[in-house]
Amino acid sequence: MRFTGTESYVAGKDLMVAVNAAITLERPLLVKGEPGTGKTELAFQIAAALGLRLIQWTVKSTTKAAQGLYEYDAVSRLRDSQLGDARVNDIRNYIRPGKLWEAFASEERVVLLIDEIDKADIEFPNDLLQELDRMAFDVYETDETISAKHRPIVIITSNNEKELPDAFLRRCFFHYIQFPDPETLARIVDVHHPGIKQDLVRAALTQFYEIREQPGVKKKPSTSEALDWIRLLVAEDIEAKDLRESPSKGLPKLAGALLKNEQDVHLFERLAFMSRGRG
Template identity: 80%
Template structure:
């Protein structure tokens, strides 16, 4: 079982090596990188490439590790007992299965995505150590132990919002997705928009990387934002010549697809003002 990339996802050699190493070691693959570099999409493409089901656990700031295992609905059981409902006699009726339970009990191997683990509390990764290591957990309310029928391929993504505990990192295979160079991003654009005008793509990507390299930029535009921007340029039938426009106007065409906060817009406006003064 090896991941060789897909037609819909441009994966470099290092990334494919990392995925296959994690599969061989039966360790979770921890993927970090800038937002928009395809970390979540990687898990989807691994599942597609290997013909496996994908189970997604999207982590939020309020998510607890226990929710990935199961939750006991004591309130519903109390209500049913007061109403004389026969369901009350079987406590398993009030156990809600989490994503790990689902992944452990499927009849076939699956890909389990734990997305943006760094959004949760700092104790969240530590609380999953044993379950991800042993591939089992105990249900105290029913006394049963849930063991993985087939060890899932676990993909964990992080945007580096918080440092992850060392004990957790030791149990993972790590890969950092670097921001793609211009040739790789050109290939990514071609995958998403086959047959697109090459001169426009070349001009747009040249300007895109110039925007990313501006000193003082609060949020650099990501791969997904580059794709959105190029799509808008094509929709507006912008020519490569019109794309550059006046050199003194520092703001790129349709800049709302690239610049996502007022500080960065003001930065480019100041650069345009300085360029006009120097002119």
């Protein structure tokens, strides 16, 4: 069972090595990188390439590790007992399985995506250590143990918003997705926009990287934003010659797809004003 990429996802050799190493070691693959570099999409593509079902657990700031195992709905049980509902006699009626339970109980191997783990409380990763190591956990209310029938392929993503505990990192295989170079990004564009005019791609990517490398840019545009921008350029039938002007001499066309805060918009407006002054 090896991952070699898919037709719709351009995976570098180092990324494929990382995925296959994690599968061989049966360790979670921790993927970091700038937002918009395809970390979440990677899990979907691994599942598609290997013919496996994907189970996605999207982590929020309020998410607790125990929710991935199960939740006991004591409030519903109390209400039902007051109403004389016969279901209260079986506590299992009030156990709500979480995403880890679903992955462990699956009759076939699955890909389990724990998405944006760094959004949760700092204790969240530590609270999952034992379960990810043992591939099992205890349900105390029913005095049973849920063990993985087939060890899932675990993909964990992080935007590096906070440091993860060393004990957690030791149990993962780590890979950082570098921002793609112009050649790789051009290949990604071709996958998403087959048949696109290559002179438009070259002009658009030249301007895109000028924006990313402009000193003072607060929020650099991501891969996904580049794809959205180029999609708009195609939809508006904009020609390559219309993009050859440097972004420092004026706002780029359809700038809202690339510049996502007023500071960056003002930066390029000031650069354009200074450029006209020099002219």
